[in-house]
Amino acid sequence: MDKSLSSTTAPSYGTIEIETTIKKDENHIETNCQKIEDTEDHLPESFPLLRVVIVCAIFMCESFMFALPIPFVVFMLRDFGYPEEDRGLYAGIILGSFCFAQFTCGFYFGSLSDRIGRRPVLLFGLFGNVISVLAFGFSKNLYMAIASRMISGFLNGNSGVTKTYVAEICRHKHLSRAFNYLTLAWGVGQIFGPMISGWTANAALRFPFLEGTLFQSFPYLLPCILGAIFQLIIFTMAYFFLSESKFKREKLDEELGRAEEEKKIGVGWKETIHVLLVLIKSRSVVVAVACYGLLLFDCLLVDEIVAVWLSTSTQHGGMGFDSKQIGTYYSINGGIVIFLQIFIIPKLGDYFRQIAIFKTGCLLLTVVYIFLFFQNYFLSFGAFILWLAICIFALFKNGGASSVYIASLIMLNDSSPPGKLGAVNGLSMSTASILRAIAPIFGGFLFSWSLSAHYPYPFDYHFVTNFAAGLSCVIMGIGFLYRANEETLSTPLVQPDEELDKMMGREVEK
Secondary structure, three states: OOHHHHHHHOOOHHHHHHHHHHHHHHHHHHHHHHHHHHHHHHOOOOOOHHHHHHHHHHHHHHHHHHHOOOOOHHHHHHHHOOOHHHHHHHHHHHHHHHHHHHHHHHHHHHHHHHHHOHHHHHHHHHHHHHHHHHHHHOOOOHHHHHHHHHHHHHOOOHHHHHHHHHHHHOOHHHHHHHHHHHHHHHHHHHHHHHHHHHHHOOHHHHOHHHOOOHHHHOOOHHHHHHHHHHHHHHHHHHHHHOOOOHHHHHHHHHHOOOHHHHHHOOOOHHHHHHHHHHHOOOHHHHHHHHHHHHHHHHHHHHHHHHHHHHHOOHHHOOOOOOHHHHHHHHHHHHHHHHHHHHHHHHHHHHHOOHHHHHHHHHHHHHHHHHHHHHHHHHHHHOHHHHHHHHHHHHHHHHHHHHHHHHHHHHHHHHOOOOOOHHHHHHHHHHHHHHHHHHHHHHHHHHHHHHHHHOOOOOOOOOHHHHHHHHHHHHHHHHHHHHHHHHHHHOOOOOOOOHHHHHHOOOOOOO
């Protein structure tokens, strides 16, 4: 036989070794994928309604805490002595400081929950909210207000951990419903936070029997006290009725032979950074985190500026609302979110794929943001027409935001490697937090600049919403990058790649 022919038709020893290794590795991955599915056998077949309700209440506290200062933060700055042109910027700094603090600790709390459990981290975050919201109510200057908001962020990682908890107690077929409830809980917080603060701010002026009391010296203390009481109620409920969700994760670790390895890993920053470096090498994780973070940036940019715009005088293109009217405005938006989450959004998932909903929602947000500040046109038509227009705008705005938000949550869950869901959600929360920290500051700067520059449309007070509309298009474009993994919106994503091998403690021979 010709030696050259033999060398081309018969595989070498090295080739046989590599093919054998790859075959064994593929079998190992298939076995592990099956074991991951088997871990759902330990979960109830029915929807765990009670546990989901409790964790949704905790998630609602996040929305409540963030939205609480929105109706009165501009008036607080007025009391601090800042002119109308500068209030947008400083309001953004106060609101953004909370998110910046969450950015510094969010990923650590997510990784910590992978080690010690979700329940203690959630309880610690609730207790941190109580301390920080009371401190905010006693603020007498800008620096105290910023410091108290940052304390709240430093002590709280619940935004990411709640989503991890839900993913661990629900079968995959229930995740869409559970995440829909999370969005519903966020809307409830958006109702009660602004409603309580808007109607109880400047309590001594609104309620004559409080004149000469502590609430006259600290006009924004009463809504903060009510917020602290609300947090304590949720804390008590969680302490007595919320069980740990680690069983599924520990079972997964045991099945994959990683239990002993996890026990050796500490909770220090070195190990946390190692997990972070592994996650950012996954394209699915990066795209999902980017979509989630930019979505929150875009929505918060608009929501924070809307509060400033509502309080701005009509001479500067605003609505001239007081704190009570602003509270009512946000309560209407929250009520519409609840309506959408109960009657509309769940039905969309029955007829359309989540990725299609994601892109359509981004497109809808683009259109709504362009026309959002034209609502001041209806001021001359009377109160009924004005509030009707506000409701219509809120319906389309929240419809787009809610649909995109739920899809991004499912993308995050399905992009997670086994055993790293807490870290993925911690990474998403940290990324979203830094973007949310920048959003109100950046939006406030743009709005203040547009008022002082006196440029015509589109660079007048509409400039911020026009910018947000363009960003919605960018988010939709990033969604197309997730197209290669569209199936992961309905199927668990367990990629047979090199990074997954490393996380499972297996080395592929090359």
